[in-house]
Amino acid sequence: QVQLVESGGGLVQAGGSLRLFCVASGRVPTFYHMGWYRQAPGKQRELVATITKGGASTSYINPVKGRFTISRDNAKNTVYLQMNSLKPEDTAVYYCNTIPNIAFSWGQGTQVTVSS
Numbered sequence: 001q002v003q004l005v006e007s008g009g010g011l012v013q014a015g016g017s018l019r020l021f022c023v024a025s026g027r028v029p030t031f032y033h034m035g036w037y038r039q040a041p042g043k044q045r046e047l048v049a050t051i052t053k054g055g056a057s058t059s060y061i062n063p064v065k066g067r068f069t070i071s072r073d074n075a076k077n078t079v080y081l082q083m084n085s086l087k088p089e090d091t092a093v094y095y096c097n098t099i100p101n102i103a104f105s106w107g108q109g110t111q112v113t114v115s116s
Contacts, residue, residue: 002026002104004096009110012086020081020110022096031074035099036081038092039109049081050099063089086114 008020020036031053039045049070050059058070069082079096093109 002028004104004107006094006096006107006110009094009112011113011115014087014114014116016086016114017082017084018086018112020083020094020112022079022081022107024077024079024104028077032098032103033100034070034072034079034096036068036070036079037095037097038090038112039095040089040092043092045095047099048094051079083112086112088114088116090114 035050
């Protein structure tokens, strides 16, 4: 059973930065393509950034391009999301999971709140 644990969120002023962490624990039999998702209040969960299993290729939704960077360390079973120039519209609970299909149960997420 694989568990995903997200951390690193917090309250930050607009223009600030945060680095999110997603650690996979348990029996991780193979590497997966991974993604960071977010869910804002009253909105559906959306995929924000993706990274291939080896880390060679990444992708981002337009609103975060140039501001967010996804990376991973497979030796540590960890996926990162560096978020710079944060905006109030980035406020959400952030989760990680596999792509394109969800392979693991959702973790508790980590709350990111950006004040204006």
